[in-house]
Amino acid sequence: MTTDTTHPRGTLPPGQRRIDYFPRFGRRLDQPPPTVSEHPTVVFGGVLPAPIEVSLDELVGADRRELDADFHCVAGWSATGLHWEGVAFADVYQRYVAPAVAPGTTVTHVLVRGLDDEHFVAELEDLLAGNVLLADRLGGRPLDGDHGAPLRLVNPEQYGYANIKHVCRIDMLAGAPPAGSPPLIDRMLQSHPRARVWEEERHGTLPGWLIRPVYRVIKAFMLAGAARRGTS
């Protein structure tokens, strides 16, 4: 089954501009992609009575899905027409998590973490939508290090920063995490808790359109850096 959330040219979410390639992007571009073990696993934890560790082979072995989707980075670029393969987050949730949640516990949020420690807390509801994948293939090939090997979250409805790469751990939360006191740069570029692209939820407190120019500068700077490093 293929779900299609690509949009004809000209109908990108507000404030986005199309680019004709898919760069390696993110906050750790100065570092190489993390090393992946020979037998990767994903651990489901948080409020579960005990953590559950599942091998990647098992996790992606059944109920495979395909998804054609555009990818929208909060910095303002969109890569269009990407073809992903993997498993639906909702199916994984039903298979491993739902049966393990203790009676009386309600999971409201999900913390998805990558091998590089980058993470995002999503509302459970946003991840249970049918077009949210845990993807292990892109463009007919296994995911490479640039784009999130061995497994990444793909949610076309949310900005790139919610699409965690190199997924190794998924923690269930019974409430929104407490707001910390992040470093200044993180406060300036504060993520939005829902990060929905069509609502332009670019920023935690400022309207999306207002923060666009800031991100435009960051985009130019980072894409130039990525080109210099020779990633594509």
Ligand SMILES: Nc1nc2c(c(=O)[nH]1)N[C@H]1C(S)=C(S)[C@@H](COP(=O)(O)O)O[C@H]1N2
């Ligand atoms: N593990 C991890 N996931 C991540 C990031 C990261 O640095 N580490 N960067 C995020 C951001 S800001 C974007 S735009 C996309 C970029 O994905 P790409 O490198 O496949 O283009 O990954 C997101 N997921």
Ligand SMILES: [Mo]
């Ligand atoms: Mo991003």
